[in-house]
Amino acid sequence: MSDAPLPNLAIDPRRLWDTLMDTARFGGTAKGGIRRLTLSDEDRQVRDWFKAACEQLGCTVTVDEVGNMFARRPGRDNSLPPIAMGSHLDTQPTGGKFDGVLGVLAGLEVLRTLHDAGYETTAPLELVNWTNEEGARFAPAMLASGVFAGLFDRAYADAREDRDGKRFGDELERIGYRGPEKAGGHKLAAMFELHIEQGPILEAEGRMVGAVTGVQGARWYEITIAGEAAHTGATPMHLRKNALLGAAALIQAVDGIGQAHLPGVATVGLMEVRPNSRNVVPGEVFLCVDLRHPDDKVLDAMEHALRAALPKVLDPFGLAFEETRIWHSPSVKFDAEMIACVREGAAKAGFESRDIVSGAGHDAVHAARICPTTMIFVPCAGGISHNESESTSPEECAAGAQVLLNAVLAYDARKAEARDA
């Protein structure tokens, strides 16, 4: 097998697209998006459909204690741990049809293509539907892949509550998806995740495929700037302590930190002006700074630059401040051999891929803690996601599925070759 060329298997673009559109009815919205919150009735419906669709291909579907679903297709050597493909079927409250969904349904298209061709991989394959990636109903995001990877325990997951006070564990049992298997109870040989980019780079450069080399580290800081609220009409310019002027200078300093540490990014996305009245000089501004970079050492330097900028920028205005780092997520580097398989798979499918770093978090970030992992990106129009207008074309979806198939087969072949050698 190891010396044989890879087969020229082609996924069925029309079948993939029809499946994407057909399953979008589970939680489909009037504006063409999907509202399929984790562990809702709509989530149960799509899970039931997914299980049946995989079983039709002869797969065995198991569910673990936090609801992660594994559809296993046997290989020639079933003593080997499976090569996994996966993403998530849950969505944002007004989510699109592709974020997460494409990764699972393209994996299904891969299994269907192999099934139709009667092709047998060396290692078994597993298609995974991770529970609660979005975190929109139960925070944090990527919860169940985190339990699978040992980052959280089951009790923590069970105790998460939605805004109505309903618990994750109770809702999991209510929809019948508390499985018997311990999370992380079986080993994965590798995990490929196909996903829409959720950014504008591929579209801007006219590339169909991104070979994802890792995920940026990210850190969030909450900053409160304190001045003095005062009447806009009655307070002369020289007697003001205008917190919003300090915030304006800080917004620019943060942008400058991003520009000075490319390909890093630095952003103020959330900001509240207080008291926020037309005729009151702002006495306080609360804002959140988001810093990201693929290299944690550079991220350290960006953090240092932010902390140096704060007094430098705010002191001249007579403003005080408080700063707290409220969240951090270390950078992740994906598996080099798997990335090579994605590049090869793209080339074989006729696409010139582009190496890309994921700006957002994904289940793959957690999977990377326990097995070799990588991701494949395809474009989404305008970089827009988490929105009912999220749009990836049939050709782009097909490209992603084909590259996923090619990469999985290439990785399976390489590993088999290595074992034979």
Added chain:
Amino acid sequence: MSDAPLPNLAIDPRRLWDTLMDTARFGGTAKGGIRRLTLSDEDRQVRDWFKAACEQLGCTVTVDEVGNMFARRPGRDNSLPPIAMGSHLDTQPTGGKFDGVLGVLAGLEVLRTLHDAGYETTAPLELVNWTNEEGARFAPAMLASGVFAGLFDRAYADAREDRDGKRFGDELERIGYRGPEKAGGHKLAAMFELHIEQGPILEAEGRMVGAVTGVQGARWYEITIAGEAAHTGATPMHLRKNALLGAAALIQAVDGIGQAHLPGVATVGLMEVRPNSRNVVPGEVFLCVDLRHPDDKVLDAMEHALRAALPKVLDPFGLAFEETRIWHSPSVKFDAEMIACVREGAAKAGFESRDIVSGAGHDAVHAARICPTTMIFVPCAGGISHNESESTSPEECAAGAQVLLNAVLAYDARKAEARDA
């Protein structure tokens, strides 16, 4: 009379302070402020008290069709129109004990002092409680002085609704303060309004009294800046259209317009970031610009500078904008002879006054349309008002009342002298 020196009448600081503290029980709050919304039960209570207190001094109290109250103290020549003193007894929802209230109760202290001394002015005097100065319950502010001055008609005032849908006219009748007199139906010879500064200038300069020469013109502009919302992690710096970066530059440009047109002021007090999420590059910012200057021609220049700044500041970021002027209030110049009386009155009381321009609007702005008008300012701690912590000391209150008395007597004497000449 015209050649006689002015009498050395002294107001009673203790009586004034006790009256301020005693009447603060009508709507008094736990934090030491007052909640006395226009035409509420608390407003009725303080009106009833005010009427009785004035009648005790032999005054006749009349009420006009929009609830303005006039307590008239006869003079030697009652064919002359009265010299008025006035302000308002209504407060903000969490207002202080001095804004408006001081002007009315210091006027009462003037009447009490004249009564105790048996002093007779040439012209009659009137102490006015203007209805709905604050505008906190029924917008706009300064409503009933506006009707008195012919700026609004009664039907307009009657139709104003509070947030519960209750109409001004109905509430006026409910508390029994719809009077028979047409608003503006009697002439005023002049109107003096004592008020707290609501700004920090007198305190910063250690002055007890401000002789108010006019009120700034003010204009408000609503501006919406449009960029593109995008994922903070997945959107490289060079592919962003960050509306908040444009807003930051605009905030600075607005501040610069203030600095370049002193003693004008320019402020962004209200701003909303959209969608305002930690991990979304802001796609839109809405903000309000407040420009003020004592000279309307300079205010024109400030407006021109703002409109020139918008494309200059926003175009480099690839941002679009919309700008609308939503409100304007022309500048007011007070009566020179009355201002001179305030300066004299301050000097006679031993205070070095400072000419000052009011940054905020007052009933005096409307009164100035129909009769000679001016104002007297006293300090308030930190320039803070519209707040339960609003603070003016007993000495400052007394200074204001004494200067009000002196100025009214000086003006009455000057006018009598002019008539005699």
